[in-house]
Amino acid sequence: MRREIISCSTPLCFPKAKIAFPVEEPKPSKVLMVPNEECPCEVTVSREDEFETEAGGGCMVGVKSPFNRIITPMALKIPHFTLNDGTEMPAVGLGTSLAMFGGGERVYQMCLNALKAGYRHFDTAAGYGNENEVGRAIQDSGIPRNEIYLTTKLANPDHNRVQAAFEKSLKDLDLEYVDLYLLHWPQAGKDRAELWGDAVFRPDESPTFVETWKEMEKLLESGKVKSLGVSNFSIKNLEILLPHCTVVPVTNQVELHPCLPQNELKDYCEEKGIILTAFSPLGFPLPNRPGLIKNETIKALANKLSIDVAQVLISWGVQRKTVVIPKTENPQRMASNITLVQLSPEDMKVLDDLHRQPKMHRSIAVSSIVSAKGRINGWTCDEMGWPEHLYRLDI
Known part of the structure; x- marks a missing residue:
């Protein structure tokens, strides 16, 4: 040898x-x-x-x-989905909201490791406080900017200052453009210090999300934003927004996993040419809340296929034609998360039916931020257009 x-x-x-x-x-x-x-x-x-x-x-x-x-x-077999404006988005990306729970340097290293593993899609937000670290990792990687798909988001308190907020994000990222700019939540915050708080304008108070969206559309003229989308929008709020759109959102980023498959929303968005992006696709695992990683049904399926649970969940999402943005700091998990498998129709049905089991149809991620008053970032479930029994843990 x-x-x-x-x-x-x-x-x-x-x-x-x-x-x-x-x-x-x-x-x-x-x-x-x-x-x-x-x-x-x-x-x-x-x-x-x-x-x-x-x-x-x-x-x-x-x-x-x-x-x-x-x-x-090696050319990893990650599909790209064509959006309604003709651009393409990698079907798997890295979520970076870890910054809300840890230091910025951890996010920088996480993104560098992801780039090593072959990731070319990153999802950040002004509200995460980590745009600088994400942008720095992209620059330090030496990978051409046009090979990387980058999403960031408008924070709730900035709905009345879209242009200034976007320019700040671009400055923090230290990049020339972003591929996708999302309206992070439909509700506009009143106080810059309360990014996720209840101090928000009511749905009919200015700035409404329709007014904010019209300001976001103007950003496309500069060429510094390639595409626009929304996040955490229900059918109810999309029906309010879409009649006023000159530019239809390319994606709607929502919590999505087998316990919350968002079937009605998915069908509605597909009809309108909007692709769903799934955040918390693993069910928001935390040290005291395993999410879906320890679900016995999914574990049995993973064992049968000789892959890990995360691969099952991510492959399920992509096979349903949704973009999936899991997050992990572990380099080995990063690599396995972008190693997709083809699930059989029988395996897909097992996952499709999981939410039908008793007490399984529910939010896991967003429900964790519902206040004692039953409000989500200041709005009721009715104002959000979300079924209360899926998002409130106290009923």
């Missing part, structure tokens, strides 16, 4: 790993390398022997070895 050391100086390399590969002739063989158990690189071999190699498995640039062996990024 021939031994060869291949290394890469780029900051995007995973720790080295050593694996032996067989070489098949007459054609070069392509072998998936697995440093740290998961790796988005492949090796092309043209010698008629076996060899053992150590390599920076996550490098994003080709590295030629003395023996004509080349390490290149």
Whole structure:
């Protein structure tokens, strides 16, 4: 067995790993390398022997070895969905709201690790307080900006100052443009200090979300925003918004997972040409709340398929033609989260029917921010257009 050391100086390399590969002739063989158990690189071999190699498995640039062996990024099979304005969005991205629960440097490293693993879609927001770290990771990666899809969002207290808020986001990101700018919530906040608080304007008070959307449409003229969308919008509020739109939202980002499949909303949005994006697709797992990761039905399905629960949930979402933005700091989980599998119709039905089980049809993420008064960022479930029994834990 021939031994060869291949290394890469780029900051995007995973720790080295050593694996032996067989070489098949007459054609070069392509072998998936697995440093740290998961790796988005492949090796092309043209010698008629076996060899053992150590390599920076996550490098994003080709590295030629003395023996004509080349390490290149493997094309991960992540589909892209075409939006109603003709642009394309990767079906899997990385959610970055971790910043609300931890330091900014953690988010910077998380994004760098995701770029190593092959992610090209990142979801942030002014309200997360981490736009600077996300933008810095994108720049430090050395990956061309046009290969990365970036979403950020307008915060509740900024509905009456859309242009200024967007310019601040762009400055914090330190990038020339964003691919997608979302109206984070339909409710406009009164107090800048209360990003998620109850001090909000009522639905019929100015600025309404219709007025805010009209201001967002003007941003497209600058070329600094490629697409516009909404988040946390119900059918009720979309029916108020859409008749006034010159630009139809390309996506509606909502909590979505097998316990809250949003079937009616999905059908409605598809009819209007709007793709759903799923936040908390794993059911908002926290140390004291496992979300769907420990659900026995999903675990059994994952065991049957020899994959992990997150892969099951993410593959289910993508197979339903929804964009999915899980979040994790773990590099191995990042890699597995973008390794999609094709679920059989029978497997899909198991997940599709999960919400029909007793006490399973419910919000897991948004319900955690419902106030003692039963309000979600200051609005009642009726004002949000959401069924109260799915979002309130006290009924």
